[in-house]
Structures are given as C-alpha cells and as structure tokens.
Amino acid sequence: MRILLLFFVLIFTTFNTVFSQTPAKPKLVVGIVVDQMRYDFLYRYESKYVSGGFKRLLGEGFSCENTHYNYAPTYTGPGHAAIYTGATPSVSGIIGNEWWDPEWRKHRYVTTDERYKTVGSTSDKGQHSPSVLLSTTITDELRLSNNFQSKVASVCLKDRGSILPAGHIPNAAYWFDDPTGNWITSTYYPDSVGLPKWVQDFNARRLPDTLLSKNWDKIVSGPYHESFADWDKYNDGDYARYFIGKKMPYDLPDLKKTGGYSLLRFTPFGSTYTLDFAMEAVNRMQLGADEVPDFLCISFSGPDYCGHQFGIHAEETEDTYLRLDRDIARFLEFLDKKFGKNNVLVFLTADHGGAETPVHLNDLRIPAGVFPESQTEEILEKAIAAALGIPGNFIHEVGNQQVWLNWDAMADLDVKPEDVASVIIDYLRAQPGVYDAFTREELMMFPPEYPFAPELRRGIHPRRSGDIIFQLDPAWHADDKGFSKGGTTHGSPYPYDTHVPLIWYGWKVKTGETFAPVSITDIAPTLAAMLRIMEPNGNQGNVIQEIMVGN
Known part of the structure; x- marks a missing residue:
C-alpha cells in the first residue's frame, strides 16, 4: 500500500512538473x-x-x-x-x-x-x-x-x-x-x-x-466620485457634436440617427x-x-475618442475605463x-x-490656453507680406506646431528663406502660450539642457518635418478646432x-x-x-x- 501511494505521488509530481514548466517560447x-x-x-x-x-x-x-x-x-x-x-x-x-x-x-x-x-x-x-x-x-x-x-x-x-x-x-x-x-x-x-x-x-x-441598440448608462450604480460632478460645462469637445448638450444616460439609438456607426467609436x-x-x-x-510564437496586436481606440469629446474628468471617461477593465x-x-x-x-x-481641459484650469486660476493654430497660416502670410513688402504664398502648411515653408515660392520671388523665417519666429514668440520658436537647424544645435530639446529633436525627421518649430507652455495646446471649449487633446512633451x-x-x-x-x-x-x-x-x-x- 505504501509503495502504491509513493507511485501515485511520483506520477502526480512528474505530471505537475511537466505541465507547469515554462516553455522555451510563448505560443x-x-x-x-x-x-x-x-x-x-x-x-x-x-x-x-x-x-x-x-x-x-x-x-x-x-x-x-x-x-x-x-x-x-x-x-x-x-x-x-x-x-x-x-x-x-x-x-x-x-x-x-x-x-x-x-x-x-x-x-x-x-x-x-x-x-x-x-x-x-x-x-x-x-x-x-x-x-x-x-x-x-x-x-x-x-x-x-x-x-x-x-x-x-x-x-x-x-x-x-x-x-x-x-x-x-x-x-x-x-x-x-x-x-x-x-x-x-x-x-x-x-x-x-x-x-x-x-x-x-x-x-x-x-x-x-x-x-x-441600447442606452449608455453607468456600469456601476451610484456616484462616480473619481470624476467631477459639475463637469457638464467642460465635456463638450467639438469632435462628435451630437453629444453636445446631452448627458448620461445616452440614448444611443437616437444618437445613431445622426452619428451613424461612427458613434461606436465614442x-x-x-x-x-x-x-x-x-x-x-x-x-x-x-x-x-x-510551438512557433504568433503575435496579436490589439489597440483600443475608444478611450481616445471618449477623452477627446468629454475630457479626463468626465463620468463618461470613467465609465469607459471601468468597462474596458x-x-x-x-x-x-x-x-x-x-x-x-x-x-x-x-x-x-x-x-x-x-491633458487637462484648459477652460477648466482657467476657472481654477491655473495658467492654460489654446493656441489658434488653424488660423496661423493666414496670419503669418499677411505678416510676411507686410514685413517684406512682397505678397506671396510663402507657407505650405502650419500643423503639429510646425511650419512648412514654400521654398519654390521664395526662390521665384527672390526672397531669402532666413528673412521669412525671421518674420515667422518673431511673430510666434510674441503670441500668448508660445514658449519658444526656432528653425529646425537651430533646434539641432541646442544644448541638451535646453528644456525638451532632446525630445523635440527626436520628433523631427530631416525629409518630412517642418522648417520652423514652436513649443507651447505647459497646459497649452494647438487644437483650437476641437479643444477650445471642452474635452481633451494631446501632443506635447x-x-x-x-x-x-x-x-x-x-x-x-x-x-x-x-x-x-x-x-x-x-x-x-x-x-x-x-x-x-x-x-x-x-x-x-x-x-x-x-x-x-x-x-
């Protein structure tokens, strides 16, 4: 009987060892x-x-x-x-x-x-x-x-x-x-x-x-104390306008009439x-x-859409994470x-x-703001024309806190690129919320102790990035189309x-x-x-x- 018991103990131990061993590679x-x-x-x-x-x-x-x-x-x-x-x-x-x-x-x-x-x-x-x-x-x-x-x-x-x-x-x-x-x-x-x-x-x-086909209501009953109860005036980002003026619980079938299947993203x-x-x-x-490892990549986009629309302190954002959990x-x-x-x-x-919502931080007397990037190209073109006395299409685009210059236009008008860049940088440095502005070449020469110079350099590709870069102050953002009244955005260092x-x-x-x-x-x-x-x-x-x- 004792020998039989030892036999079963040995079998169980061997079985358990084999099936608990860590494999050489994950499946x-x-x-x-x-x-x-x-x-x-x-x-x-x-x-x-x-x-x-x-x-x-x-x-x-x-x-x-x-x-x-x-x-x-x-x-x-x-x-x-x-x-x-x-x-x-x-x-x-x-x-x-x-x-x-x-x-x-x-x-x-x-x-x-x-x-x-x-x-x-x-x-x-x-x-x-x-x-x-x-x-x-x-x-x-x-x-x-x-x-x-x-x-x-x-x-x-x-x-x-x-x-x-x-x-x-x-x-x-x-x-x-x-x-x-x-x-x-x-x-x-x-x-x-x-x-x-x-x-x-x-x-x-x-x-x-x-x-x-159903309403979106809180998954956990009772108040969401982790979120701000008076957040309604800050949760109207301009990303999905059919949410504006509404609050939980949301009638999704009704919102779908306007938003279609894109509603699912939010x-x-x-x-x-x-x-x-x-x-x-x-x-x-x-x-x-x-036994050969495979790879599955899953990205959950919903929290981003929700955050953009409602902000980081919204009950909707909390509920999104509770459900994701x-x-x-x-x-x-x-x-x-x-x-x-x-x-x-x-x-x-x-x-x-x-990020925090700038209008909310302003109400708390914390410095914050939104830079009007979508309007900047037109303003800069006028500033360049006034400074150089020559109207022209000197800028291809302003975006991602960068300015892409139109080198062909400058060559055609015999305008020095450094003169155009000087006008742009002087204008940007004078704007509220702008920490600094510089050419791409200047950025590459900054000492590493210059605030966020290494991070900004790592974000620049020599054949793709803009010619002029500007950095905003903390809590300032350039998404003036969707972020000026509520919600959140991102992009800073x-x-x-x-x-x-x-x-x-x-x-x-x-x-x-x-x-x-x-x-x-x-x-x-x-x-x-x-x-x-x-x-x-x-x-x-x-x-x-x-x-x-x-x-």
Missing part, C-alpha cells in the same frame, strides 16, 4: 495599446475595477511605473510606431497623424496609399498601407526570424492603430469602416483577394447594431467590439496553435482557458496620455502626454514593479531580447533590464 505574444490612457488611470478608478482586469495585470505582472514617451509630438501614429519599432519619429518617419508631405507636395494622412483599394467595403477607407513607415517592427522581425512561420494579426478601430503595429509583412490587419459598420482591410495584405470567410461571417452578425462598446473580433481572430486564424478581465480569462498564462506574453501600454502605463504579464514575467526610467522605445528591444530575435532595424531603445532578470 502567443499579445500587444495591447489603450489609446490615450494616462498612467494615473491605472489607479484613479482602482476601487471600481474588478479583480481580473487591470488589478490582475498589476498583481500578477511586472509594472514599469515610470514609462514616458521620449519625443514630441505625442500622437496616435507616432505612438504606435514607437511601441513596435523602438524608433522615434526621427527614424521611423512617422512624425504625426498627418502633415505636409514634401515628397507628395501636398497634405497627407499618415497611412494613406492610393495604390491599394478597400477590401470589405465600397468606401475608400481601406486605401492604406504601412509603406510610410521607414523601420521594421518587432512583428516584422518575428516573421523574419523563422522563415515566416509566425503569424501576425492586428486589430483596431483606427486604421493607423492597426496598420503600424502590424508592420510591413503581417498576415492580416483589420480596421473599422464607419459607412458599413464592418471590419475591412486593404489590397496591400495577403488576405486581400477578398475578406476571409470568417471575417465576412463576423461582419454578418451586425454586432454594432446590437451594441448601439462609446465603451467600441472596445468590446474590438475585443470580440480579436478573440475571433485568435480562434479562426489559429494563432498560438503550435471588464473587457480585459474577459480577455485574460479567454487566454487562460485557451493557452494558459505561461504560454502567453502580454504587454499593455498607451500611445500617449491626455509634458508629462500629462508622455507618462503612460507599461505592464508585462505571462510568459517568463516575474511579479513586481520598477520606478526606474523607461522609454516607450524600450518595449520593442525588450521583446526582441525575450524572444531571442533581432530588434527592429531602426530601433533606438534599450532592453529593460528588470524584465530580463531570470530570462
């Missing part, structure tokens, strides 16, 4: 990007988070508590590029969400590529590719490391939030089509002969109609829809089904059942933060825009935290080190040493 790597998630949102709503979402990531994972963007401007496109390439805009070439393109000689949207067509809709929303991205991504390097055995899929409501993480050679990238409420892609991608049957079947379920249910599709992709694309708990449970925690490597971060969460979880991740400085560009090389593959070819980041202990 699946999951990158989660929460658009516009400030660092403090990890803790601001903590009392209302469930145990299986953000709390589980923090309790069972490793948190880099002092993670910052190391460049400006802090926008969605550059943020996603930096996370997955380890490169700042100075190398990746992703200098904004849109800009004046000297090569195209016109304004461009970051991923627009008219060489390719939409797949899954008759709209033009699929005319995109990653060709603008000048570096490989960690997802590219994973595919290159094993003769394309790894599969890469990317999902986001925003096109750029799906395309840039997926890199140049993914298996699939999908984003949301407002006119139809469907997931679509581009003829750039391998699945582009037609939407795969599983995507067509998912679209046929018409989940956006279901999600927008509600927490856009994240739910994104996650449902991502989990379907795992199942139907058989991600993580063998529950979606993350649902996703972690899904990964547990399908793979087990030790077979999945997850990281969660954000593409930028979000200040901590409210740069300080973001970074949590690692799962395969070979110890429990703990570090307050050592970490740059967003450190994510890609750390993943490369963990997977023992090459970092992206434009990488500027460093391996996070604390993550590698024991690896």
Whole structure:
C-alpha cells in the first residue's frame, strides 16, 4: 500500500512538473495599446475595477511605473510606431497623424496609399498601407526570424492603430469602416483577394447594431466620485457634436440617427467590439496553435475618442475605463482557458496620455490656453507680406506646431528663406502660450539642457518635418478646432502626454514593479531580447533590464 501511494505521488509530481514548466517560447505574444490612457488611470478608478482586469495585470505582472514617451509630438501614429519599432519619429518617419508631405507636395494622412483599394467595403477607407513607415517592427522581425512561420494579426478601430503595429509583412490587419459598420482591410495584405470567410461571417452578425441598440448608462450604480460632478460645462469637445448638450444616460439609438456607426467609436462598446473580433481572430486564424510564437496586436481606440469629446474628468471617461477593465478581465480569462498564462506574453501600454481641459484650469486660476493654430497660416502670410513688402504664398502648411515653408515660392520671388523665417519666429514668440520658436537647424544645435530639446529633436525627421518649430507652455495646446471649449487633446512633451502605463504579464514575467526610467522605445528591444530575435532595424531603445532578470 505504501509503495502504491509513493507511485501515485511520483506520477502526480512528474505530471505537475511537466505541465507547469515554462516553455522555451510563448505560443502567443499579445500587444495591447489603450489609446490615450494616462498612467494615473491605472489607479484613479482602482476601487471600481474588478479583480481580473487591470488589478490582475498589476498583481500578477511586472509594472514599469515610470514609462514616458521620449519625443514630441505625442500622437496616435507616432505612438504606435514607437511601441513596435523602438524608433522615434526621427527614424521611423512617422512624425504625426498627418502633415505636409514634401515628397507628395501636398497634405497627407499618415497611412494613406492610393495604390491599394478597400477590401470589405465600397468606401475608400481601406486605401492604406504601412509603406510610410521607414523601420521594421518587432512583428516584422518575428516573421523574419523563422522563415515566416509566425503569424501576425492586428486589430483596431483606427486604421493607423492597426496598420503600424502590424508592420510591413503581417498576415492580416483589420480596421473599422464607419459607412458599413464592418471590419475591412486593404489590397496591400495577403488576405486581400477578398475578406476571409470568417471575417465576412463576423461582419454578418451586425454586432454594432446590437451594441448601439441600447442606452449608455453607468456600469456601476451610484456616484462616480473619481470624476467631477459639475463637469457638464467642460465635456463638450467639438469632435462628435451630437453629444453636445446631452448627458448620461445616452440614448444611443437616437444618437445613431445622426452619428451613424461612427458613434461606436465614442462609446465603451467600441472596445468590446474590438475585443470580440480579436478573440475571433485568435480562434479562426489559429494563432498560438503550435510551438512557433504568433503575435496579436490589439489597440483600443475608444478611450481616445471618449477623452477627446468629454475630457479626463468626465463620468463618461470613467465609465469607459471601468468597462474596458471588464473587457480585459474577459480577455485574460479567454487566454487562460485557451493557452494558459505561461504560454502567453502580454504587454499593455498607451500611445500617449491626455491633458487637462484648459477652460477648466482657467476657472481654477491655473495658467492654460489654446493656441489658434488653424488660423496661423493666414496670419503669418499677411505678416510676411507686410514685413517684406512682397505678397506671396510663402507657407505650405502650419500643423503639429510646425511650419512648412514654400521654398519654390521664395526662390521665384527672390526672397531669402532666413528673412521669412525671421518674420515667422518673431511673430510666434510674441503670441500668448508660445514658449519658444526656432528653425529646425537651430533646434539641432541646442544644448541638451535646453528644456525638451532632446525630445523635440527626436520628433523631427530631416525629409518630412517642418522648417520652423514652436513649443507651447505647459497646459497649452494647438487644437483650437476641437479643444477650445471642452474635452481633451494631446501632443506635447509634458508629462500629462508622455507618462503612460507599461505592464508585462505571462510568459517568463516575474511579479513586481520598477520606478526606474523607461522609454516607450524600450518595449520593442525588450521583446526582441525575450524572444531571442533581432530588434527592429531602426530601433533606438534599450532592453529593460528588470524584465530580463531570470530570462
């Protein structure tokens, strides 16, 4: 009897050891990007988070508590590029969400590529590719490391939030089509002969109609003390005008009559829809089904749309994060059942933060403001004409706190570029909220101790960026079209825009935290080190040493 008992103990111990061992490689790597998630949102709503979402990531994972963007401007496109390439805009070439393109000689949207067509809709929303991205991504390097055995899929409501993480050679990238409420892609991608049957079947379920068929009310009963109760006069950003003058609970079926399927982006249910599709992709694309690591990129855009419209202190923003927390708990449970925690490597971060609402800060007697960037080009043209005595089209564009000069016009009129630049800089320096203005060449010569000079330099690409750059004071922003009355925006080198969460979880991740400085560009090389593959070819980041202990 004793021998038999020892036999069963030995069998159980062997079985338990085999199935609890950490595999040599994870079956699946999951990158989660929460658009516009400030660092403090990890803790601001903590009392209302469930145990299986953000709390589980923090309790069972490793948190880099002092993670910052190391460049400006802090926008969605550059943020996603930096996370997955380890490169700042100075190398990746992703200098904004849109800009004046000297090569195209016109304004461009970051991923627009008219060489390719939409797949899954008759709209033009699929005319995109990653060709603008000048570096490989960690997802590219994973595919290159094993003769394309790894599969890469990317999902986001925003096109750029799906395309840039997926890199140049993914298996699939999908984003949301407002006119139809469907997931679509581009003829750039391998699945582009037609939407795969599983995507067509998912679209046929018409989940956006279901999600927008009910009211949006608080998920937790009672007051949201973490948010400001008197926020109504500050929550009317000019991004989705059909929300203006209304408050929770929102009649989504009625708002849909005006907003159409784009309404989904501004509600927490856009994240739910994104996650449902991502989990379907795992199942139907058989991600993580063998011993070769696959990579799933998920970006949740809803918090960004909500933050822009309502602001960081709104009940709507709190409710968005409480619901996202529950979606993350649902996703972690899904990964547990399908793979087990030790077979999945997850990281969660954000593409930028979000600012306080200037009119609210002004009411509190805190300096803040909005710079009228959308009106500046016309004003500058008049100032140049008056100063030089020659009317002309001296400026291509003013945007992203940069000025693109029209060099051809200056040459035709025999006007010295330095004279035009001098007029522009003198005007900008005299404006409220402008910290400083300088030419791109002057910026490159600033000493490193000049405030934010390294961050601004890392945001400049020599062939794409503007000729003159201006920096605003803290709490000042240049989004005067959507941000002058309420809501929030981002883009600055200040901590409210740069300080973001970074949590690692799962395969070979110890429990703990570090307050050592970490740059967003450190994510890609750390993943490369963990997977023992090459970092992206434009990488500027460093391996996070604390993550590698024991690896």
